[in-house]
Amino acid sequence: MTEPADLIRSYCAKGDQEAFRRFYRAQAPKLWKFLVARGCPSDEAYDLLAEAFLRFIQTVCRDPRAPVALLYRIAINLRIDSYRRTKASAIEAVEDLDQLSATAPEEPDDYDQIRRLVTNLPESEQNLLLLRYWIGFSHKEVAEALGLPEGTVRRQCAEALHKLRERWDEDESNHAA
Amino acid sequence: MRPDEKRLQALISTAFDRLPEPDPARVKALEERLLRRASRPAGRERSARFRYWWLVAALAASGAAAWWAGEYFAREPKHDAPTSFETTGSRSYVEKRDAERPPSEDRQSEASGPGRRPDIYRREQY
Numbered sequence: 001m002t003e004p005a006d007l008i009r010s011y012c013a014k015g016d017q018e019a020f021r022r023f024y025r026a027q028a029p030k031l032w033k034f035l036v037a038r039g040c041p042s043d044e045a046y047d048l049l050a051e052a053f054l055r056f057i058q059t060v061c062r063d064p065r066a067p068v069a070l071l072y073r074i075a076i077n078l079r080i081d082s083y084r085r086t087k088a089s090a091i092e093a094v095e096d097l098d099q100l101s102a103t104a105p106e107e108p109d110d111y112d113q114i115r116r117l118v119t120n121l122p123e124s125e126q127n128l129l130l131l132r133y134w135i136g137f138s139h140k141e142v143a144e145a146l147g148l149p150e151g152t153v154r155r156q157c158a159e160a161l162h163k164l165r166e167r168w169d170e171d172e173s174n175h176a177a
Numbered sequence: 178m179r180p181d182e183k184r185l186q187a188l189i190s191t192a193f194d195r196l197p198e199p200d201p202a203r204v205k206a207l208e209e210r211l212l213r214r215a216s217r218p219a220g221r222e223r224s225a226r227f228r229y230w231w232l233v234a235a236l237a238a239s240g241a242a243a244w245w246a247g248e249y250f251a252r253e254p255k256h257d258a259p260t261s262f263e264t265t266g267s268r269s270y271v272e273k274r275d276a277e278r279p280p281s282e283d284r285q286s287e288a289s290g291p292g293r294r295p296d297i298y299r300r301e302q303y
Contacts, residue, residue: 011215015216017212017215017216020211020212020215021208021212024208024211025208028199028204028207028208029198029199029204032199032204033193033196033198033199036196037193037196042199045199046199046203046207049199049204049207050207050210050211053207053211054211054214057211057214057215110180110188110192111188111191111192111195112192114185114188114189114192115192115193118189118192118193129189130189130193133186133189133190134189134190134193134194136190161182161185161186164185165179165180165182165185168179168180168185169179172179
């Protein structure tokens with residue numbers, strides 16, 4: 001399977017539209033889901049997806065080494081801008097995610113619980129955990145996407161996981177009580 | 178039961194993977210729009226345009242530097258023309274004549290007596 005960076009290099013060097021199409025098809029659905037997971041309403045997620053790819057086209061050929069990290073970086077920044085513009089509350093965002101989850105097929109409680117715990121973490125920690133453990137970025141790629149040093153990403157990932165485990169415990173004890 | 182780190186990582190991955198997929202028709206429509214925009218990679222186009230701008234900027238900068246230098250040297254103070262003695266080490270005929278002239282000739286023309294001014298007008302004596 002061709003790497004995303006190879007596809008983008010081919011697109012930038014030869015104007016290979018087929019390479020761009022393959023890159024888009026591989027990344028677009030997951031990026032849309034990422035935006036929704038980050039609390040973006042589903043309709044707005046399509047708009048942000050379009051805007052992210054448009055900006056990506058305009059910038060990627062300057063440095064096509066880490067295109068996926070760049071795409072997520074653009075999308076995260078757009079999400080922050082849109083959040084500030086609409087001044088949507090965190091509660092609304094979580095509700096939207098819960099509505100979407102309700103349409104998914106029946107699933108074990110653990111998945112529902114972990115989604116709720118992650119979406120209640122601060123924005124920066126949500127980005128870290130989702131990019132690292134869901135999108136599957138390496139620490140270096142997460143660092144590029146978030147504009148942080150790699151060491152900081154490693155430390156913050158460990159801290160976020162630790163916090164998640166603590167909250168899991170609190171959640172369990174609350175349910176037991 | 179409290180999950181360990183590995184289990185937590187797997188849970189995150191699976192839980193968010195289970196979110197609903199986007200509408201394929203909307204994703205496809207967006208793909209068509211993007212491919213029209215992506216027909217020419219913007220980075221290449223942009224870098225070529227920037228190259229021309231650098232050339233224009235360099236030309237403008239060199240023109241400005243030349244203009245400034247011209248202004249600067251035009252404003253330099255002009256020196257008096259050097260005498261022939263300064264330039265050739267020998268005196269001209271006029272300079273030699275003046276230097277060799279006896280001082281009495283000068284005095285005669287300047288004053289009629291010692292300590293007096295030369296007479297310009299003198300009343301007739303009857």
